[in-house]
Amino acid sequence: MSRALTIEVLYPEIANLHGDNANIGYLAQCRPDARVIRTGLTDTPAFVAGPVDLVYLGAMTEQGQLKAIERLRPHRDRIEALIDAGTAFLFTHNALEVLGARIRNDDMHYDVPGVGVFGFESTLRMFGRYNGKVMGTVPEVGVEHPVLGYKSQFSMVSAVPGVSALPGFLTADRGIGRNMSTDVEGVRRGSFIGTSLLGPLLIVNPHFTRSLLAQLDPNSEPTLAHEQFALAAYEARLSDFRDERRWHRFERVQSTC
Amino acid sequence: MLRVLLTIWAVKLSALAIRALGRPGTHTPGLIARKLHPGIIGAVRHPARVVAVTGTNGKTTVANLLAEALEAEDLRVASNRSGSNIAAGVATALIGAVTWTGKPKADIAIIEMDERSAAIILPGLAPDVMVCMNLTRDSIKRNAHPAYIAWILSSALPERTSLVLNADDLIASSLGGDSNSRTYFAVDRMATDGDRPSGAAVDIAICPVCDHTLSWEYWRFNHIGKAYCTACGFRSPEAVYRAHEVDAANGRLRLELDGESHPARLINDNIVNIYNEIAVAAVLDRLGVPKNRIVAALEHLQPPTTRFAAEMVAGVQLVRLLTKGLVGVACSRAFEYLASFRGRKAVVLNIDEVSERVTDVENTAWTYDADYEYLADDSIGQIVVGGVRRYDQALRLAIAGVDPERIVTVESETAAADLVELDGVDDVFNLHSVHNALSTGTPVQQRLRVRLERSTQAAS
Known part of the structure; x- marks a missing residue:
């Protein structure tokens, strides 16, 4: 039997760049019964006091990252407990970096510890913005419906030396992963998904979104809002992503040898 | 100082040569200047x-x-x-403002x-x-x-x-x-x-x-x-x-x-x-x-070039409106302006990024930085979307609250002008981006103009 979903959007007043928050607007259209909690920067997150079905954090500025770290650090143990208990998280674009061990930004003169949930660190180069596409397989939907996405970022993410394997959100068939030297993109642990792909990931990838909806509420048949347009847009983009001429040298994983 | 002078001479000569070929010569000479002297912007003498x-x-x-x-x-x-x-x-501008000997000639x-x-x-x-x-x-x-x-x-x-x-x-x-x-x-x-x-x-x-x-x-x-x-x-x-x-x-x-x-x-x-x-x-x-x-x-300054042009054709206002793709904020202002028209409206929307049609795949994330919600209005009877990313645009419109029944998609940008329903409308909008202004905006405007004129002739 279907039940109402509770979705918590963290800090939408600062984490709203690049259309990322449209992910939640779309989920809310797919599940009109969902309760969406928008937690402000000076509020205590709802996930601290009780259960939520999905915690979302979207793209933000570099200063926004520092604010988010400051606000989330006191809740690190709670976040880890929720992840271990199977609560779904979706952190897109540079939101993922907030939960890492460290963010280093020499251009802006800071090097700060992150919330520390994951053993990776991010290095920002403010005059070295990377733009590129990513196409990769995720276990939820299989090879016939790869996730399609984009990166536009100052940062590259790498595992802290000595940290054991850090599973990725996806393995890039085309495009780069966490950094130029790997095809492993993002992070996943249980139902936590973090990816540096930006923008309306759930709108662009309807098959993945359907699987997410099914995961959030296994007892209901997932329904996509405006499914006809969503699937047509996905098929058109997939066709273009499979066109060799549209991939560039800088979108290849670089050999470290 | 000699390096600055040599750079000035090279730039002035190259500008003369380029202009002799009938081109403006406002960019390439500057490229040459920065190649010869990367610090030329600071090294050349400035006006007061x-x-x-x-x-x-x-x-x-x-x-x-x-x-x-x-x-x-x-x-x-x-x-x-x-x-x-x-x-x-x-x-280029700063070097153009000094003499061949490097002295400022502008105030x-x-x-x-x-x-x-x-x-x-x-x-x-x-x-x-x-x-x-x-x-x-x-x-x-x-x-x-x-x-x-x-x-x-x-x-x-x-x-x-x-x-x-x-x-x-x-x-x-x-x-x-x-x-x-x-x-x-x-x-x-x-x-x-x-x-x-x-x-x-x-x-x-x-x-x-x-x-x-x-x-x-x-x-x-x-x-x-x-x-x-x-x-x-x-x-x-x-x-x-x-x-x-x-x-x-x-x-x-x-x-x-x-x-x-x-x-x-x-x-x-x-x-x-x-x-x-x-x-x-x-x-x-x-x-x-x-x-x-x-x-x-x-009182005398010339008004800036506006990003829209309106003409009356057979009693219908035909509005051409620059709607800069890839920049959501600019699109929001265009959509807001469109919504301010009070009559019954039809819209042709062609705002794909030309440069990414063939050699890349446009990231349409920017459309979610734009307020398409201005277009979710009963006064807009139809929106015809043309272009490679037409389904992304249609999806964005639907998510914004536009009735999907009012959205038409077509691959050809110019053909969108042929599909839009013109009966009973007061205003027709031709929305295009910067880089397809000539390739799409102009022919769409022409096709809409012809259709409106023919509709009058048919009625008479």
Whole structure:
């Protein structure tokens, strides 16, 4: 039997760049019964006091990252407990970096510890913005419906030396992963998904979104809002992503040898 | 010094050669200059005064109006108005403003500066005055976000540069450091303003001091407006240059110019151009132009080229509207303008990015920074979307609340003009982007014009 979903959007007043928050607007259209909690920067997150079905954090500025770290650090143990208990998280674009061990930004003169949930660190180069596409397989939907996405970022993410394997959100068939030297993109642990792909990931990838909806509420048949347009847009983009001429040298994983 | 002279000669000769071929020669000579002397922008002698004009929107208009007004003051003005606003264009303009021996031959330089290029341009240009119109979201790929552009500008600003800033923009108004003197311009509350932000792209919603949600004396669009914090007392800066009492019908407004109040001509009633007008007045005042002559100059300045054109065809208003793809904020303003028309409307929408049609795949994330919700209105009977990314656009429209039954998709951009239903409409809109203005915007306009004319002939 279907039940109402509770979705918590963290800090939408600062984490709203690049259309990322449209992910939640779309989920809310797919599940009109969902309760969406928008937690402000000076509020205590709802996930601290009780259960939520999905915690979302979207793209933000570099200063926004520092604010988010400051606000989330006191809740690190709670976040880890929720992840271990199977609560779904979706952190897109540079939101993922907030939960890492460290963010280093020499251009802006800071090097700060992150919330520390994951053993990776991010290095920002403010005059070295990377733009590129990513196409990769995720276990939820299989090879016939790869996730399609984009990166536009100052940062590259790498595992802290000595940290054991850090599973990725996806393995890039085309495009780069966490950094130029790997095809492993993002992070996943249980139902936590973090990816540096930006923008309306759930709108662009309807098959993945359907699987997410099914995961959030296994007892209901997932329904996509405006499914006809969503699937047509996905098929058109997939066709273009499979066109060799549209991939560039800088979108290849670089050999470290 | 010899290297500077050699660079000047090379640039002047190359410019002459390029112009002999019938091309403007405003960019390539600057590329050559920077190749021969990477620091040429700072090494070449400048006119006695240098003004930089930057910001996301309005910089071209403001730079042109300033140059025109200062020429009317009988000053010799150097500018890059016919060239590019990146480093090469600036270098070309500055070298064009010196003699073959390197001596300045202009009294003042008005330099339009691409805000993203500030790190390369500003240290050498070292402007006496820099005016920043606003900093709003632009290309995700190139400009990231407005705070990033503000950081670039502030990091590159010389300490002695005097700033003229938009008080209604809390990002632009934060530019500079303690050593930069500053003054502010603003447009007072207007009837169309709101009391709280709405829309997809609001970059300042919390107090920069204490993180609490800001309150607004007036909110205009994006993060533009006058804000205050009830928690800590923070307020938007007070502007000594203000535009108010805007009377669009009679083409007048009132300007407060650092202690003096003057009625003046309204050059253009678009809100961006009202900001442009008060900014021009503020800069002229800072340059020492007497206030009565500033007001007199405004009576004669040519209005800026607008991004729309309307014509009546067979009793229907056919509106061509530049809707800059990849920039959600610009699209929101176009959609808002479209929505302000009261009649029954039909829309042709072709805003794919041309450069990414074949060799890349456009990231349509920017459409979720744009307020397509303006188009979810019963007065719009149909929206025909053309282009490669038509399904993304259709999906965005549907998510914004446009009835899917009213959305038509077609691969050919120009064929969209043939599919739109024209019966019973008062206004037809032809929305296109920058890079498909000629390839799509013009033929769509022509096809719509012909169809409207034929519909009249058929009826008669």
